[in-house]
Amino acid sequence: MxxxxxxxxxxxxxxxxxxxxxxxxxxxxxxxxxxxxxxxxxxxxxxxxxxxxxxxxxxxxxxxxxxxxxxxxxxxxxxxxxxxxxxxxxxRRSERRRGRRSIIPPDFGICVHCLAEIHSAGRFYKYPWNSCAWCGPRFSMMYDVPYDRDRTSMRAFPLCEECRRDYEDPYNIRRFHAQGISCKRCGPATRVFTADGRELVVDDPVEWAARRLEEGYIIAVKGVGGYHIAALASNDSVVAELRRRKGRPAKPFALMVRDCRIASRIVVIPRGACAVLSSAERPILLLPRRPGAPVSELVAPGLDKLGVMLPYTGFQALLLERMKDGFLIMTSGNRSGAPMCTSLECVIDELADIVDYIVDHERVIVHRVDDSVLRYTAGRLVFLRRSRGYAPAWIYSPFNIKESIAVGAELQNAGAVGFEDKIVPTQYIGDMDEPGQIEELERELNWLIRVYGLKPRVIAVDKHPFYRTRSLALRLAEKYGAEIVEVQHHHAHAASAMLEYNVANGETRVAITIDGAGYGEDGTIWGGEVLVVSYREFKRVGSLHSFPLPGGDRATLYPARALIGLLYSCGWRLEEVLQLLSSRNMLSPSVLPYGEAEARASYLQCSSSISTTSMGRTLDAAAVLLGVAERRSYEGEPAMRLEAAARGCGAVGFEAPVELKDGRFVVNTCALVEQVVDALDKHSTCSIAGGVQLALGRALGQIALNALRGTRLPAVVYVTGGASVNDYLVEGIREALGKEVEIRLQRKLPPGDGGIAVGQLAIASSRIDE
Ligand SMILES: [Zn+2]
Ligand SMILES: [Zn+2]
CATH class of the missing domain: 3.30.70.100 (Alpha-Beta Plaits)
Structure with missing residues (x-):
């Protein structure tokens, strides 16, 4: 039977x-x-x-x-x-009753089937906003959950008869109940404007845009989560003009490339990378620039990598097919530092001096979603920015998370909300010191709280007294009647990494947290730390050598100041410092605007300046000493240049000794500096650059080993913080740890401050009593 x-x-x-x-x-x-x-x-x-x-x-x-x-x-x-x-x-019809909370679908790049339809006869022919159940925007157009057309900005475009038939036909595999579908009859129209907002009547916007771009014009193009600025990437004068108009001297521009075949002409594509580039998430990957690539040197000055992505809308695909090069600069449509524009008004108001024309479509962008960026570190992918295609998908926590909010840190920030065993990081928001960004973070957090129906009890915030996210935390605490929990910056980094690897609540691990700056427990700036850490608490067992930053923030912009601070702390006399600076051409205004006078003043400022153990500032000092960076024009620039400068040659075998000082292990950077100065005339910049980074990594790895010794802790070291994407630091740490101790890097979340909110939530939640 x-x-x-x-x-x-x-x-x-x-x-x-x-x-x-x-x-x-x-x-x-x-x-x-x-x-x-x-x-x-x-x-x-x-x-x-x-x-x-x-x-x-x-x-x-x-x-x-x-x-x-x-x-x-x-x-x-x-x-x-x-x-x-x-x-x-x-x-059956969707039910309104509440079930378990579920992931909000991220935005997906156009699928091969929709692309094929754009190239064949029918109502999708050349239709640039074609999408189906398997592809197209989601989160960026959602007003509310559940995801149905009338809760998205596609509700402004009623389905035409044929789209309606597809939508209702259960045998139409890709269009049945696909909420975002449209065709050229019923979907958003594509329109062209001058930079000051006058509409131009053009026959074929794609063809028109391709021609203008070939002629060297710079065009704003509306995409999925915001506007790009498109320009020729192979033409020095176009790129230089774009840099001038954007006021962006050196920060790299991303490239959009027609397909993997063309990408392989300009970058080296490791195994598996093409699948990532063409995935539904369609992120930007930083890949090694191919020697002789036909890309202007001005696209990513001083760096060994180019950021490339593949088209993810029909419009982008059609546009790239028409470009002779097969690739274009597609950088965020924003003024330097400001949020990427999501509306035509914003482009007209803010980008009129940067772009010549605007290509627009009528679908409203509800949530700004920037392109995601990943790179390879130690041979595997790591997030620099987790946004389009990934956010706001959640990640799992190995223990229960109280309903809570974390506001993150300050630069390159993202927030997060938590509940049950889930943490939902927001998309990448940006730098909190730029107008509009805090408000955007607040909007996105409140949106997640609303659609997930949460009653937050805890608001987690960085310990830094002057971060702008602090006032946001206060507002949220008042709004929801929640308690504020302060979390130390590097503790949060470590917790983020541990959570990613499912470390249970109550467990203790060793973590190396390396970055530019975080407010330390002692009121100084930390950033090269070795911690013995649980979610609840941590002990700082070691760090880099501490040195003053003369002029505070100015020392971040002018790395020569960090070098002066470092030399001062190592006992160098003023005359010795000036002599070194002079011999390395660091008294020129391109390095220090006021030359020798500024160097002298900086030295004298040292005794009263805030001090730091920052890996970022230590690398800055090395970068300026080696002449690979003069000033910092964007976050992380000197360190990125230093890493790039080390490629392709053997490293000098430097050693940074580890010493026990005031109850913690300290890396003797002074001894390292002496070795480097001594090597300047004997070795290439390249081999010194590699040697410095490896030595710093090895020293921190040595401290982590010391921390593990004599304990029953698992033989694992978590390595996180913005500097943990650096291949040479990681390699140095790995060398020190040897085969017995496993190194774990963040892979699901950005190790930089974009991932810090997740750690804040885990810590805050574990500290609050039931
Ligand atoms: Zn599709
Ligand atoms: Zn239609």
Whole structure:
């Protein structure tokens, strides 16, 4: 006798807005099982299936193996229930009742099927905003959850008759109940404007834009989560003009490239990278520049890598097909430091001096979502910026998280909200000292709190007394009646890394946290720390050598000041310092605006200046001493140049000794400086640059080993902070740790301050009593 079984499945993950219900429907019909599928409010999917045992097993296998490409199943609750006599299968109307909270779908790049339609006859031919259940914008156009067309900015575009038919046809694999679909009859129109907002009538906006770009014009192009600025990347004078207009002397520009084949002409593509570039997430990857690549040197001055991404809208794909080079600069459409524009008004107000023309479309961008950026460190991908394609997907915590908010730090910031066993980092927001950014962070956090229906009890904030996120934390605490918990910067970095690797609450680990700056427990600036750490607390067991930063922030902009501070702390006399600076051409105004006078003043300022153990400032000092950086024109520039300068040659074997001082292990950077100065005339800049970074890494690794010695802690060291993306530092740490101790880098979250909110939440949550 044949056995009838019935199952009730509750599926959590990215299962809404990716054609999941029609997929389930077709699968059920094909396997001959009865039942229904329904979206529960909150966006979980419930599936009831009933049929012969073999059919049900086959259905379950298909569920995993044949699911739509962008779907992510995060969890399945499976319950065996009494059969109810279902013969046929149906898609039920979405229910409003609350289910488990579910992931909000991120924005996906255009799929191969939609691209193919753009190139074939029919109503999608040359339609630049074609999308389907498997691709297209999601989060960036959502006003509310669950994800249905009338809660997105596509509600302004009622479906035409044919799109309506597709939408209602369960056999239309990619359009049935696909919320974002449109065609050239019913979808957003593409329009062209002059920079001051006069509309131009053009026949074919793609063709028109391609021609203007070839002529050297600079154009703002509306994309998914904001506007790009597009310009020729192969033409020095165009790139120089763009730099002049943007007031951006050196910060690298990202490139959009037609396909992997063209990308491989300008960068070296490691195995697997093409799949990442063409994934639904379509991130920017930083890849080694190919020697002789036809890309202007001005695109990424002084760096060995280029940021490349593939087109992720139909418009971008059509545009790149028409460009002779096959690639273009596609940089964020913003004024230097300001948020990327998401509206035509913003482009006209703020970018009129930068761009010549604007190519616009009519779909409203609800959430600004910048391009995500990843690079390879120690041979594997690491996030520099987690945004489009990834945010606001959540990550799991190994322990229960109180309903809470974390506001992050200050620069390159993102926030996060937490609940249950989940933490939802916001998309990348930006620098909090730029107008509009704090407000945007506040909006995004409040939005997540609302759509997830949270009652936050805790607001986590950095210990720094002057971060702008502090006032935001105070506002949020008042609004929600929540308690503020202060979290030390590097403790949060370490916790973020530990959470990513599922370290349980109550466990203790060793972490190396290296970055530019974080407010220390002792009121000085930390940034080269070795911590013995749990979520609840930490002990600072070691650090880099501490030195004064004459002029504070000015020492960040002018790395020669950091070098002067370092030399001062190492006991160099003023005359010795001046002589070194002079011999290395560091008294010129390109390095220190007031030359020798400024050098003298800086030296005298040292005794009263704030001091730091920052890895960033230590690398800055090395970079200026080696002549690979003069000033810092963007965050991290000297350190990035130093890393780039070390490529392709053997490193000098320097040693930075570790000493026990005031109860902690301290790296003797002074001894390292002596060796470097001595090597300046004997070795190449390249080999010295590599040697310095490796030696600093080895010294920190040595301290971590010391911290592990004699304990029962697992033989694992977490390495995090913005500087932990540096290949040479990581290699140095690895050398010191040897084979016995495992090194763990952040891979799911940015190790820089974009990932810090996650650590703040974990710490705050573990500190609050039940
Ligand atoms: Zn598609
Ligand atoms: Zn239509």
């Amino acid at each position: 044949r056995e009838t079984v019935a199952l009730k499945l509750r599926i959590v993950g990215i299962v809404q807005g990716v054609g999941f219900r029609p997929f389930i429907y077709r699968l059920a019909v094909a396997r001959g099982v009865g039942g229904y599928v329904v979206n529960l409010g909150g966006s979980d999917v419930e599936v009831y299936v009933e049929g012969e045992r073999d059919s049900i097993v086959s259905f379950l296998r298909g569920l995993i193996e044949e699911k739509p490409p962008p779907a992510r199943i995060e969890g399945v609750d499976l319950e065996v229930v009494e059969p109810r006599g279902f013969r046929s299968f149906s898609i």
